[in-house]
Amino acid sequence: xxxxxxxxxxxxxxxxxxxxxxxxxxxxxxxxxxxxxxxxxxxxxxxxxxxxxxxxxxxxxxxxxxxxxxxxxxxxxxxxxxxxxxxxxxxxxxxxxxxxxxxxxxxxxxxxxxxxxxxxxxxxxxxxxxxxxxxxxxxxxxxxxxxxxxxxxxxxxxxxxxxxxxxxxxxxxxxxxxxxxxxxxxxxxxxxxxxxxxxxxxxxxxxxxxxxxxxxxxxxxxxxxxxxxxxxxxxxxxxxxxxxxxxxxxxxxxxxxxxxxxxxxxxxxxxxxxxxxx
Amino acid sequence: xxxxxxxxxxxxxxxxxxxxxxxxxxxxxxxxxxxxxxxxxxxxxxxxxxxxxxxxxxxxxxxxxxxxxxxxxxxxxxxxxxxxxxxxxxxxxxxxxxxxxxxxxxxxxxxxxxxxxxxxxxxxxxxxxxxxxxxxxxxxxxxxxxxxxxxxxxxxxxxxxxxxxxxxxxxxxxxxxxxxxxxxxxxxxxxxxxxxxxxxxxxxxxxxxxxxxxxxxxxxxxxxxxxxxxxxxxxxxxxxxxxxxxxxxxxxxxxxxxxxxxxxxxxxxxxxxxxxxxxxxxxxxxxxxxxxxxxxxxxxxxx
Numbered sequence: 001x002x003x004x005x006x007x008x009x010x011x012x013x014x015x016x017x018x019x020x021x022x023x024x025x026x027x028x029x030x031x032x033x034x035x036x037x038x039x040x041x042x043x044x045x046x047x048x049x050x051x052x053x054x055x056x057x058x059x060x061x062x063x064x065x066x067x068x069x070x071x072x073x074x075x076x077x078x079x080x081x082x083x084x085x086x087x088x089x090x091x092x093x094x095x096x097x098x099x100x101x102x103x104x105x106x107x108x109x110x111x112x113x114x115x116x117x118x119x120x121x122x123x124x125x126x127x128x129x130x131x132x133x134x135x136x137x138x139x140x141x142x143x144x145x146x147x148x149x150x151x152x153x154x155x156x157x158x159x160x161x162x163x164x165x166x167x168x169x170x171x172x173x174x175x176x177x178x179x180x181x182x183x184x185x186x187x188x189x190x191x192x193x194x195x196x197x198x199x200x201x202x203x204x205x206x207x208x209x210x211x212x213x214x215x216x217x218x219x220x221x222x223x224x225x226x227x228x229x230x231x232x233x234x235x236x237x238x239x240x241x242x243x244x245x246x247x248x249x250x251x252x253x254x255x256x257x258x259x260x261x262x263x264x265x266x267x268x269x270x271x272x273x274x275x276x277x278x
Numbered sequence: 279x280x281x282x283x284x285x286x287x288x289x290x291x292x293x294x295x296x297x298x299x300x301x302x303x304x305x306x307x308x309x310x311x312x313x314x315x316x317x318x319x320x321x322x323x324x325x326x327x328x329x330x331x332x333x334x335x336x337x338x339x340x341x342x343x344x345x346x347x348x349x350x351x352x353x354x355x356x357x358x359x360x361x362x363x364x365x366x367x368x369x370x371x372x373x374x375x376x377x378x379x380x381x382x383x384x385x386x387x388x389x390x391x392x393x394x395x396x397x398x399x400x401x402x403x404x405x406x407x408x409x410x411x412x413x414x415x416x417x418x419x420x421x422x423x424x425x426x427x428x429x430x431x432x433x434x435x436x437x438x439x440x441x442x443x444x445x446x447x448x449x450x451x452x453x454x455x456x457x458x459x460x461x462x463x464x465x466x467x468x469x470x471x472x473x474x475x476x477x478x479x480x481x482x483x484x485x486x487x488x489x490x491x492x493x494x495x496x497x498x499x500x501x502x503x504x505x506x507x508x509x510x511x512x513x514x515x516x517x518x519x520x521x522x523x524x525x526x527x528x529x530x531x532x533x534x535x536x537x538x539x540x541x542x543x544x545x546x547x548x549x550x551x552x553x554x555x556x557x558x559x560x561x562x563x564x565x566x567x568x569x570x571x572x573x574x575x576x577x578x579x580x581x
Contacts, residue, residue: 001383001385004382004383007371007375008368008379011371011375012370013370087368090368090369091363091366092367092368094328094362094363094366095360095362095366095367095380095425096380097331097332097333097350098333098355098360099351099383099384100351100353100354100355100356100384100385101351101383102350102351103351106351272350273335275293275333275334276328276333276334277328277334
């Protein structure tokens with residue numbers, strides 16, 4: 001089933017456009033940094049983004065920062081939200097289901113392909129940023145901000161990391177970002193089983209991202225913000241500071257699990273009892 | 279429990295927004311028959327087909343294929359080819375790719391699909407490699423019929439199989455249904471084209487508003503209804519005269535003459551009434567058509 005589903009997605013212009021964006025934005029960012037000399041430090045403050053031109057290894061970090069907050073979730077919502085609903089709108093869903101294929105197997109195949117495409121999209125951001133960054137700024141040790149403690153918020157100086165160490169943290173960050181997308185992916189996929197309008201399911205995924213990020217920016221909500229699906233999305237940047245902070249990264253990994261389970265349970269329950277009339 | 283290709287036992291379906299669409303339907307289709315399901319729009323024909331394929335869950339009763347209760351994704355569906363409502367494909371893939379992925383989705387090797395035979399039937403030539411989004415309605419319908427025939431199924435479920443086809447293609451499709459039946463497969467089709475059903479079906483069932491009105495062989499059905507076609511020298515006067523004759527069920531002006539459905543009145547009584555009123559009768563022809571039986575049964579159901 002996964003092979004069949006892949007075939008539908010691979011021979012499709014939309015897939016290439018979506019993945020092409022994951023390449024284009026890091027390239028544009030790299031070129032812009034190269035031509036402009038990179039962002040300037042504000043009032044003596046140092047942040048990760050401003051260090052993009054110090055080494056080619058900084059560029060994938062900047063690319064993930066730029067993309068993971070909005071554009072990546074949009075693309076993930078696109079892959080997951082259209083998985084079932086689009087087939088329903090074409091009318092081809094009923095023909096998939098008149099084959100001796102259980103609904104669970106169909107859902108697993110479609111979810112699997114959406115998840116793999118989401119992972120590929122995330123990997124493309126990092127790989128493109130890395131290749132572009134190394135070409136533009138060279139293969140040097142990476143420069144990261146240094147703090148007095150893991151919980152401190154104001155950097156006091158800069159520290160260098162070897163290329164090997166930076167690469168290892170980059171791989172971990174990439175998979176963390178991909179993992180953070182699973183909640184949105186499961187939500188858009190759930191909507192895709194409920195509605196026959198793919199646009200609605202895709203918009204739902206994007207909408208959840210936007211609403212969660214807006215709520216996360218409201219300080220009076222205090223600790224309840226810790227349960228928002230997007231709250232720990234940028235926790236991976238703690239891997240690019242000295243000393244390394246892993247607490248929020250672990251909480252970010254764990255937070256996605258109940259969301260994914262809940263959304264997928266609803267998707268499975270709904271799709272099994274659904275009458276296919278499209 | 280029999281292993282008839284199709285058996286419906288007290289099958290019912292209620293949709294939240296549409297009420298009872300199929301109501302306590304029981305029906306059995308024996309192997310090798312070409313069975314037509316007739317009914318006006320909204321009779322529940324497509325819902326019956328969807329329940330037979332496990333696409334729609336019955337509210338009550340059971341649909342069985344080859345003796346097995348149907349559930350979504352059952353292995354018994356390997357023996358079934360289906361065309362539901364209209365053919366539908368992945369638009370950005372070619373006709374060939376659509377057939378291939380449709381077959382592979384069932385986990386069966388392409389070598390068991392008889393795809394070459396299906397392609398021959400589709401008759402799309404080089405267009406089979408074109409994206410389906412470029413196909414006309416007729417091309418999609420032919421591809422849909424080819425898809426139904428993949429794997430040489432034992433049972434074909436066809437919903438309006440000739441919609442969108444030109445007269446030549448409709449004739450080819452009818453011949454195809456006969457060929458499939460001759461090799462031993464069972465065909466269950468719904469259609470609103472009564473002449474088509476009359477030509478290809480051995481048995482029919484008539485549905486109206488979710489109920490089974492009648493079922494039996496086509497010959498039995500046609501025998502249950504009688505009509506005549508009259509050509510007269512004064513059509514308007516004839517309509518007036520015949521309208522007052524007891525036993526004239528339905529009177530339709532079909533130029534150059536009149537089609538009259540009879541309910542107990544003899545042909546000679548019609549002629550006598552017309553002659554007595556001074557209307558010249560040029561010809562009178564007996565007609566026994568499925569359409570007449572269909573309309574008569576639905577009229578009886580209304581009463």
